[in-house]
Amino acid sequence: MAMTAPFFKYGMFGDEASLVLAFLIGIGFGFFLERAGFGSARKLVSQFYLNDLAVFKVMFTAIVTAMLGVTYLGWIGWLDLSLVYLVPTYLLPQVVGGLLLGVGFVVGGYCPGTSVAATATGRVDGLVYVLGIFAGMFAFAELYPFLKGFYLSGSGEALTIPGTFGLPYGLVVFAVVLMAVGGFYGAGLLEKKFAAAGE
């Protein structure tokens, strides 16, 4: 019997074990978020004042790492990529949601994951941010009947960039890597230029 991944989708273990794994994976997630300094609002927000582009560097390095991993593991047939959950695309709400998230990011200083990390390291503003998320989510749920139409506008299909534009998967992967590395180089230049302005 060939050992293929994702293990859970092949019934290697059950729901309970997957919850334990969730916890362990979460530990890794939180650990590296804090390692990168993302438990601090000032560090995070520096991205948007161009002093410290760690957010861009960490995020895109993570994306490239996982993307390459998935590509190679899928290519050798060990990982069945079609079984990895792909969030359906609802373009308009996601675009608007992204803008709101970006605004919330600089106003509040965190995003949901980092706000939990910040709370874990004692940041009061992180905790207040978390409370804000609860309040906002609850409000969203209450307003859902009015927002439902917009919320559901879009195809709701699981779409990938290579699939949508008819490009070879590997080509897009390579393009993303180039863009990321180029971005890292540019980020270094920007930091040198604007670092003086920050604290």
Add this chain to the structure above:
Amino acid sequence: MNPYLAGIGLGLVLLASFVLVGRGLGATGAFNSVIAWVVGGVAPDHARGNEFIAGYLGDGGASPLKSWLLFEVVGLFAGAMFSGLLAGRAKVMTEKGPRVSVRTRLAMAFAGGVLMAFGAALARGCTSGQALTGGALLNLGSWAFMMMVFAGAYAVAYFVRWQWR
């Protein structure tokens, strides 16, 4: 830590999630599960009647707290705490710039959270679930979302710089 190394670490955690469980990371869903649990406990009929919340209650067989994301976020908390303590970065304080009061900063933090919640709800995720996870999987909506996050943040950053400088 070198941001690139931290990024590689994060990327490997994400990859492990894909390989082991067939899904990526996230954070927003955990908040929804908690809300569903609270509302479901306090006002069950209202919870059932609300389509959004009901989705997190499922068929009533299992508690909404038995959610993959919730367990993951609890782990996030633990992992971050561990790293912070290890690095001496754990401290009860309020992150803010020198020219703004704690009260104002906390008010802004709350407001930011509210905005973020709406954004994440509409986008079906946040930077963890959409940008990181969807980004790695070349998900179309996720990449569009990611670009918009940066756009929105950069656009508004100038107007709230008094909070940080």
Add this chain to the structure above:
Amino acid sequence: MSGWFSRLTLNQKLALAAIALGAGALFAAPYPGSKVTLDARELALVVGTEADHVEAPELAAWIIENRADYRLVDLRTEKEFATYSIPTAVNIPMSVLPEAGLGRQEKLVLYSEGGIHSAQAWMLLKALGHKSVYMLKGGLDEWKDQVVFPVLADDPTPAQRARDERLKAMSAFFGGQPRSAASAAAGEPETPGIAAPLTPAVPKVAAPPSPAGGAKPAVKKKREGC
């Protein structure tokens, strides 16, 4: 050459590694598409021992007990399905089986008219990596013969009488009717094509099978989000 490499900073080395791996990815096509691999020996063994068969009365018992740990799949066309189907079955015609989105570890019981299509579908699903696939032995033909129109003994002994009572109850549950051994042996024409859709006295089953299978994915879907 090695001297040049060692003089790079860590970040530069990482960048180079990334570009190299990215270039390698140009030749990668990670989505498996529709190609499948089979373990011939394993499959031959399973087929030989008939380990993956479910007998009609067994399935009937599962339905009566209202078991929900499996999904019953009717592989025939929509038209055939509409004429008659085993209660609780969901219709997934052969042609759309690969795209039906069935979970790899879901327990599936397949049936078709006789057994040929279900055997072929079984092979297909096993090849796609499904772990728990079963076939209704004899298909709908055996279902009608053994469950809906079971044959009763002509001159039942006490033991046979008990069995006959069970058969009667079972066939009544599915809106059928027992036959006598004599009429069955007389080569009575194929159990009359059940013209009107049977409405078995199965209150819970009256609800379309989708919610049982559909609600779960809906729940899981929400939870699988971010």
